Amino acid sequence: MKFILSLYGLLLTGFIYAQPAAITNINHDWLFAKENKPAQAKWEPVQLPHTWNTDDVMDDVPGYYRGVGLYKRKLPINKKLKGKQIYLLFEGANQFAEVFINGKKAGEHTGGYSAFSIAITDFVNFEKENELLVKVDNSFNQDIPPLSADFTFYGGLYRDVWLKVVDAVHFSVQENGQYITTPSVNAKNVTVEVQTVINNSESVSRKIKINTFVRNKKGIVVASSLQQVQIKPGTVHSFRQPVINVKSPQLWSPELPYLYTVTSEIKDAVTGKLLDVVTNKLGFRWFHFDAAKGFFLNDKPVKLVGTSRHQDHKGLGNAVPDKLVVKDILLLKKMGGNFLRVAHYPQDPSVLAACDSLGILTSVEIPVVNEITETETFYSNCLAMQAEMIRQHYNHPSVIIWCYMNEVLLRPHYNNDKEKQKNYFAAITKLAKALDSVTRKEDPSRYTMIAHHGDYKRYNETGLNNIAMIVGWNLYSGWYGPNMSDFPVFLDTFHKRHPNTPIVVSEYGADADPRIRSTAPVRFDKSVEYTTKLHQYYFTEMMKRPFVAAAMIWNLADFNSETRVESMPHINNKGLLEWDRTAKDPYYYYQAMLSKNAFIKIMGASTIAGIADSSNLICTRQVQVAANIDEVELILNGQTIGKKKTVDGLSEWQLPFKNGNNVIEVKGEFAGKMHSDKKIVTFLLQSHHFDQVLKFEQLNILLGAKRYFVDDEKQQWIPDQPYKEGSWGFIGGKIFQIPNSNRLPYGTDKNIAGTNNDPVYQTQQIGIKKYRLDLPAGDYELTLHFAELLGGQVKELPYNLTDPERIEPNGKRIFNVYINGNLLLDNFDIAAQYGSATAVSKKVKVSVTGNTGIEIDFRSVEGEPILNALQVKKLNK
Structure with missing residues (x-):
């Protein structure tokens, strides 16, 4: 609202007054x-934006509070405001809100992600202070x-x-007061049409004048219109203003997002008194999607590359102040992106x-996700x-697509009743057609889209596949x-079967837990390295295919998903940025691929642990450099390692690291200048x-x-190693793998209770006989970490298509540890004593004499x- 409405006003001694x-x-x-x-409530002071779920979505207790919250002030x-009309404007309240003034209900709103207004003129007391109470329910x-x-x-x-x-x-106020369209746009002339909605709450007819001005960036009026109309009493009047022509327009584009301003004024036709003003930004552009050649803006081909975005932020939930919201868009622009999928809700x-303002093209959608309810109320709420x-978002030049469904067949109902399921699918199709029809009627100038899994x-x-104007695939x-290789096959097959349907990749990505690294990355290890590899492959394949109009990365930043478990419970780690917006390696990869200016970045962690290759006291590890420079030279600790060609945005180096600080420098030439x-x-x-000269201090090992x-x-x-x-190293046993699972290469992705360091406990050596550490004489602190990883029926997230559900045998095991x-642990029964998927640590001090080292014996009693x-x-170092 604050970016759409004209802002005038002053606050006088705590009272709100306007002219x-x-x-x-x-x-x-x-x-x-x-x-x-309210009478039984325990009130605490808060400032908006506010959510009551900041903490409970991150604890180990399944679920979070979904119920009623009360706000009052x-x-x-x-x-002096008698005779004026007074409204409350809510930018968002999740998900059903009722508004009361002085104990009387003034209005309500259904839906958690759109703005709404409540007229309160008839409820306020002008003689004394009023009480505003808002009842919000996210049940x-x-x-x-x-x-x-x-x-x-x-x-x-959670918004202003x-x-x-x-x-x-x-x-x-209760409907957008001004709708701006540009039915004809070219480099020489733009036709601007303004539809105006005016409310006359008086009991008499009013004759008014509507002045509309189009101003350029410097504030100079470049076109205008004037109209006189009669507004009947107690009515809302909608009409089109005279057509406005703007000559020699400056076009809007990602490279130059030039914005004009459209201001409309209502004046009393008799007295000339100014009654109201509304202002919107306006960008001149034209666009179309071509099923074979992709997207065109102002008659130029543009590959749309960007991300989706969820609105929550670490420590804030979804109660995020505007400055952090804008920071997200700035980070997307800095990456070189030109598109944002506003997902999965306004x-x-x-x-x-x-x-x-920044030149980011967008799609926006409503939250019809995974499934529907077959009721008329659900249908009417969706429409x-x-x-x-x-x-509400009609006037934004950045918007080019309206979307209304996401993966709506992911959770099909009635799997055991095919006739009912057939009717359920028909109901979804009926709703999709209705939503598409409403969208085209409300705004015929933009495209419609459904995103499928x-x-x-x-x-x-x-x-x-045949309803929306664009088909989006979440792949x-x-x-x-x-298999990654299935991705281009899918794209080519769909395009061959539907040669006249524009296609976008509306989601793609992989989890990258920023705490996890791998020298041998594999699917579902959650390593940053695997995710970088996947992004490089996907992006390269999409760029080869002009019919793929858009690449929408899932996601800009990590976000909260309370039902998720995995290596970082309650967080979807597919973001290019962490939840606090710290950049991960794939972000830098895209910066290299999309930046028009020189870019070069050494990726990877700043602190690394590893085992010496041999007695040389060095460890060889791979380092990646993201760059849009053809050839890169690398220098390690003052010694030139050599030069390498950059391939698809990356060069890879095997570097011999010494203990302590290592200085890496990279440099290359771009447009005649050196960059580093x-x-x-x-x-x-x-x-x-x-027995090497390297002094031993501490060792942390994942089995x-x-x-x-x-x-x-x-x-x-x-990682562990054989002794x-x-x-x-370990002696005996094998790496744990989930029985009856086709997905995980090793370990589990269960939420491990009692720890934030779940990856410490999500893998294990099963059937281990001994563990041996040939440490020199001295005193040591030894900590053994256990968690029972088996047990019960596990219902996977529906996205894990290869393992929708699995039944695990109970982890029945009793053993002694010496x-x-x-004897350290006698008849140790983890499941019985602590339960499944719970972190257990056992700490002991050990004195080593002579060359005995430390030997840990595991002796089975059962299992x-x-x-x-x-x-x-x-x-005692």
């Missing part, structure tokens, strides 16, 4: 209670989408709230305002949401599907053998793993012994 119109932010001085009855209204409601989704449905008044005061004759008004979204057959059989071959990057990598080298991990205390964990004399012959991880730390 001719005022809009005032009222985010401050609220009281909140998580109760349903005092609302002083100056008695599951089968009639309100979304029903289910891979994101958290935070509750609360405003008080607007207007004249009795004013641009509509977001804060500042998102599209920033996209307009209302779609119309609401379009009307990769089940081509089902979407084709239900007819959903995860090489992640949820087994420098990075200091601290390498924590572990001895190949304990059953091939990945590296950094925990909350910044400790570096390394070697003079060194350390340290150098001394196979296990060990998930261990740490050994030198005492």
Whole structure:
């Protein structure tokens, strides 16, 4: 709202007063209670934006509070405002809101992601202070989408709230007061049409004048129109203003997002008094999608490359201030992106305002995700949401696509009743047709889109491939599907079968837990290296195919999904940025591929742990350099390693790291100038053998793993190895793998209770006989880490298509653990004592004399012994 409405106003001694119109932010001085009855509520002071789910979505207890939250504040209204019309403007309240003034209900709104207004003129007391109470409910409601989704449905008044005061004759507040279209755009002339909606709340007819001005960036009027109309009493009047022509326009594009301003004024035709003003930004552009050649903007081919975005942020939930919202769009622009999929719901008004200003083309959608409810109320809510979204965001030049469904066949109902399922699918198709029809009627100037998951057959059989103007495919071959190579095959097959349908890749990506690294990345290890590899492959394949109009990365940043478990529970790690917006390696890869200016970046962690290759006390590890420079030279610790060609944005180097700080420099020539990057990598080298001169301090080992991990205390964990004399390692057993699972290469992705360092416990050596550390004489602290990884029926996320559900045998095991012959754990039964998927640590001090080292014995009583991880730390260094 604050980016659409003209802002005038002043705050006088706590009272809100306006001439001719005022809009005032009222985010401050609220009281909140998580109760349903105001009289019994326990109130606490809060400021907006606010959500009540910041903490409970991150704990180990399944579920989060979905219910009623109450917000109240005092609302002083100056008695001078009698005769004015007063509205409350809410940018978002999830998901059903009721508004009360002085105990009387003033209005309500259904849907958690669009703005709404409530007229309160008839409810306020002009003589004394008013009480505003807002009841917000994010409970599951089968009639309100979304029903289910891979994101958290935070509750609360999580966006800005405003008080607007207007004249009795004013641009509509409850509907957008001004709709701007440009039916004819070319390099020489633009035709501008303005549809105006005016509310006359008086009991008499009013004759008014509408002045509309188009101003350029310098504020100079380049075109205008004038119209006189008669507005009947107590009516909302909608009409088109005279056509405006702008000669020699400056066109809007990602490279030059030039914005004009359209201002309309209402004046009393008799007195000339200014009654109301509304202002919108305007960009001149024309575009179309071609099924064979992709997307064209202003008659030029443009490959749309960007990301999707969820609105939540670390520590804030979805109650994110505008400055952080805008920062997201700036980060997308810095990456070189030119597109944003606003997913899976309309977001804060500042998102599209920033996209307009920065030149980011967009799609916006309503939250019909995974499934529907076959009720008329659900249908009408969906249709209302779609119309609401379009009307509120109609004037943004960045918007080119309206979307209304995402993976809606992912959770099909009635799997055991094919006749009912057939009717259910027919209901989805009927809803899709209705939503598409509403969209084209509301805005014939833009495209419609549905985003499907990769089940081509089902979407084709239900007819959903033939309804929207654009088909979006959310494709995860090489992640949820087994093979990356299936991705280009799918694209080519669809294009061959539907040669006249524009196609976009509306989602693709893989989890990259920023704490996990791998020298041998594999599918589902959650390593940053695997994800970078997947992005490079996907992007290269899409760029080869002009018929793929857009590449929409999933996602700009990590986001909260309370039902997720995996290596970082409750977080979807597919973001190019972390939840706090720290960049990951794939972000730099895209920066290299998309930047028009020189870019060169040394990727990877700044602190690395590893085992010495041999007695040379070095460890060879791969380092990647992202660059748009053809050839890169690398220097390590002052010594030139050589030059390499950059291939598809990356060059890869095997570097011999020494213990301690290592200085990496890279440089290359771009457009006749040298460009460089420098990075200091601290390498924590572990001895190949304990008798080497390298002083031993600490060792953190992940059993059953091939990945590296950094925990909350910044400790570096390394993969295990078989025992070697003079060194350390396991004896006996095998790497744990989930029974009856076709997906995970090793370990589990269960949420491990009692820890934030889940990867420490998600892998293990099963059937282990001994663990040996040939440490020299001294005192040590030894910590053994256990978790029972088996047990019960596990319902996977529906996205894990190869393992929708699995039944695991119970981890029935009892064993004894001895340290150098001394009993540490007697009849140790993890499942019985602690339960499944729970972190257990056992710490003991060990004194080593002579050359005995440390030997850990695992002796079975019943079943196979296990060990998930261990740490050994030198005492009295």
